Amino acid sequence: MDLRLPPSLHVFERGWLSSNNILFTGRHDTALVDSGYVTHAPQTLALVRQALNGRPLGRLLNTHLHSDHCGGNALLQATYGCHTAIPALDADKVAAWDEEALSYRATGQQCARFGFDATLRPGDSLELGDLSWRVLAAPGHDPHALLFFCESEGILISGDALWENGFGVIFPELAGEPGFAEVGATLALIASLAPRVVIPGHGPVFANVADAVARARARLDYLSADPVRNAQNAVKVLLKFLLLERRALALEGLPGLLSAIPLVERVRTALLAMSQDELAGWAVAALVRARAARIAGGQLLDV
Known part of the structure; x- marks a missing residue:
């Protein structure tokens, strides 16, 4: 099982209240993907600060804007003034800080208000940790969620689109919007990428991707058979x-x-x-x- 990661990529595996955090330490830049839940923000900051060892955090990116993935944004921005990029289709909601549209009020969860400097769209290219990454759409759990894929290393940052055993709640279906088919399409996309290793939003980094996709498809079949x-x-x-x-x-x-x-x-x-x-x-x-x-x-x- 090949779980090798480049030396410029560091994964902080968190508990289920907070998403995992992925820190990049490139030669000329540093970046963090996802920042955990707001009540864990001081811990997130401490982990980042220790790993950076005196370097500033240059960029902050979010795979999606559920509260457990962006709740540390505000504290990291206040500490580092880091350039922040979020999914483009959520930009208006963040600019207006519409907690209803952002799901925080609907789910009874908290998130400290944060801002953004740029947006991310499927098809964008990024450089993180001296590596090239593609931004891909991952609707289903969240209609505007994104994947980050490094083809040269075979590494996929999957957010909540795929875990080693399942995926995130299919929230759109609960609001009367389609979600089951979108999860299926996202799983098909991940399978077509054939990543060597997946860094999920929750749980450990894993390499048996085909088996994980098969388990996720079985889970999707079970859920979609009876809403x-x-x-x-x-x-x-x-x-x-x-x-x-x-x-x-x-x-x-x-x-x-x-x-x-x-x-x-x-x-x-x-x-x-x-x-x-x-x-x-x-x-x-x-x-x-x-x-x-x-x-x-x-x-x-x-x-």
């Missing part, structure tokens, strides 16, 4: 995210907490046909069954 499954998965993921952020949640307050998340409430009424109490009970049981949480003293606790 309720995708909705249930989203509720579990959003509750787990809250648990990762807060570490403990009072059980008696969960129905109200979940109902205050607009996306969860939409899913509950449109797809799941459960009461608020039923949904909270189901989601807690699902996380406990998956050993992603435990109950003690009237609280749901992270594990």
